[in-house]
Amino acid sequence: MKTHGHVARLTILLFLFTLHASASAKAAGSSPCTAPNGSIFNLEPRPNAVTQAALSVAFLPNRAGAGLDLVVATATDQRGLSDSPEAFYVQRSTENCAADLEGGFPSISNAMGLFMPLGTPIVVADPAHDGFFIADLRFASSPDLNGVGIIKATSASLLNATNCPKGTQTAGSAGCFTTGSVSNITSLNDFLVDPNLAVDQRTSGTGAGDVYTVVTETLAPHDFGDTSIFLTACTNADLNCSNSTLISAEDAEAKFAWVQVRPDGVITVSYVNFNSLVPTSEEVKFVTCTPNGAPNPPTCSAPVLVTTETAPVFNKFIGQTRLVDLTMPKHAHRLESNGTVTTFLTYDRCEVKLLKLSKADNGTCPKTDVVVTSSTDGGQTWSPIAKVTNSPFQQFFSAIATDSSTGTVNIAYYSTENDATFQTRPQVFLAQIAPGTTSVGTPSLQTSASIYPNTIAAIPTQLEPVGLGDRIGLAAAGTGTAGQSHAYVGFTWNSVFGTYGGVSLPDMNNHLTFLQY
């Protein structure tokens, strides 16, 4: 009996020690999320693996359990799950940045046809209504149409292991989602690209809970050279959507729209206007819209010029990386303690003149920066453009997200700053703007490992993303208590190899990492 008592005490001590050790390990950053390469965030088997390129990530803190975030990420996925090059990935069982389930997206049927997923899925979380929304491009035939798809998944549906089982959704993923809708439907003569969306997180007031999408629409009469930005408002519960509203005014080549909703329900859109015929400048624009309650369209102001960049990085090489950059402005809002809102906007820019060393050279930026500007007057005026970091070499694919629980603004990007010799191996960094300030703190390294980004997929696929794709996904949230916030970064990485004919070769995958703060 005495012996048993000793054994029991020893067992308890060991248990406590184990608990302490695991807690310490997590605090020390030993989570798979913070591994040198982050964690691969898909379930694709390694034989004959094809490319996944990260697009977006969203999460609901502690929604899958105490200390367990419900995480949803999207990516371009060349497997063609659900016959489209796009997929979603969900973490719901362990806090280790590993996907429990993945799948393609269901088709959406309405009076105009059966709309199949076509690409570029973007996910946002809706903590106020306990769910997620995903926007993507959609295609219907007979007649040929395209539109912006929106599908909704409640947390309950994503956590339901019967309707939304673990693993790859080989039988279709409809059970993971609750409703869907297609808006901004046009003929293929007005081709749509690059959708984005945001949710009004309020629970009361005009527009509360409404879902907004933006998309770039190409105009065929101008050989697809002219593009405009359209905004649509949808109801939260049943995705009843408004007609689309042109918000880019006379801008002839408006692209890469990014939509957010301020804490007071005002909708804001940033985009870039580029003149490809006279490629001397890119204008970063900002639009503010007043909600009218979906399905009524918002009322928008004329675009405000944030800044003009005279060395456009659109379709230019990023230093020596052989990766191509795009000016994709993104912004985030922060509610201040006095009730005002500060808006932060980030994008990639070329610090110096573009290089064009020969006729065949499409242009290279010798020094790409991630820059940030802020506005405290609703986007009417903006602070001087400032670099997020003074690090050497190339910083690119910037993303921004505000953790509304703490007021911390997060900025993620790739940087080659630690590859002093060749300047081609990127790593993922995360910088933060502390609550109450507009200055960027010292960036933290998220992936201590680095990769060669310009490898070629062993299995070529149509419309395959090149290199690291064109963006990083970022989401930040918490409980408001220090140390309980997470900033998840979804990024593209080839540290996990595929196997092809028995030979191991680099394979691009969507990865996930986080910063706990």
Place this chain on the structure above:
Amino acid sequence: MKSLTTFALVMVAHMLLLTAPISAATVLCSSPNGARFNLEPRANALPQGSGAVDLLPNRLGAGDDLIVEVGNDSHPRLASGDGYYVHRSSTADCSVQFEGGLPNFTFQGNEVEGFGGTTVAADPARDAFFVADARLGQTGGVGLFRASVSTLLDTKACPNGTHTAAKSTSCWTVTPPVLLFPVPGAFSGGVFSIAVDERPTSAGTGAGDVYAVTEIADNTVNNVSLAACTNTLNCGPAIVISAKEAFQSSSYVRVRPDGVITVNYVGGNASSLDIKFVTCAPAGAPNPPVCTAPTVVQKVTGADPNPLDINLQPFLLPKHAIRAEAGGKFTTFLVYDNCQNTFAPPGSNAECLNAEVLLTTSTDNGKTWSTPISVDTAAGNHLASNITTDPVTGFTQIAYYSSEGDPFQHAVQVFRNQINPGSTALGTPQMVTQTLDPLDGTETTLIPNISFLGVAARGTSPGVTSRLYISFTSSTVAGAYEGFSAPDLNNSITQVSF
């Protein structure tokens, strides 16, 4: 006390000895990443791709070799993109004293200009270098230049620095250049090669002759042709040495120590691809040699040896080297890049998962060949192979790029493998350059030419150390772009003593 003083003096003297020969301007040949071998200013530097290298050992002094490297140069500062780079200083290092682009010259009243494929061969017996390049004009072909060492050392004909078109002309046209394999318009051949019969001029028929070989393909003909020139470039008509295959490529010529000309090339049809070998008896240029029918060295199967990498783009360019044995016999070594593992994605052509360098050997003058073996069996890509034999010592050297140090199989180092005299067995692969180089380089629209490395190995007498030079493309030296330093592709060189 005395011993301490002596020790201190010895140490100081030792340090002085170590440091004295290396001045600030010295460019070490065998530094960890070799040496950049051009004079291009660093501001807005453009890519150079290595082509070939040769040397005359000790020609500038004890341990100081006269080195000529050629390659593709995209910088418009040169007379043409067919660059030459020469070390001729009295400092035994790998500094470049002058560089330029091979000049235009006139053929049948019209100018022909260089457009790539530059190669070089030294002629120790007659103290000269030969350089060839592809030519473009109303008539295209292969341009063949000769420069005597006295000209290359003449600072008036070949002044230091970067040559203008006039200086390139004065440096390389003392012996009027010739156009071989003339065809209408741009040169329609592929890879070409030159070799010199290095025997003393009085050694027999063909001694000192220069041979050029190429494949020619246009709407009317396709074949591998061989031309013979005297050492002063009096050239005879080209003769066809291939066997009416549907297509040919990658011809490469050498001259055996007994004056016999040997050519390897790739010939094939829709269903097969063969590495072939031809032996030709010299007839004394400008008379064309007399050649045997081609024999098959090896049937090539599977994919091209192009690994799945944006930069590593080798071609099937077999090359051979010949070693003289006792009793008037010869051993022929032939290397080529091969795809070790192929993979055929659904609906796509077969791809190469990893490239290897294969070696096959013949001891009966090319009639039969050994089963090919891999020069380096480490995991990764091994490619861009070249081979040379030091005619003095009989050591054979094989050089290649290897990605074996890079898990991503993207960055490469220069490796070599040595075959000792009297043996056909490969040695252990030796790393030559230390840094894994991604070769991403400056101008991202230009993929560097890494089809093959250049190699030349020469000694002065048996039992005395010989030197191997390897020319290669590297991005370890940076350029300056709008005030920012960034890697730049350069033709580079490294030296190994053996």
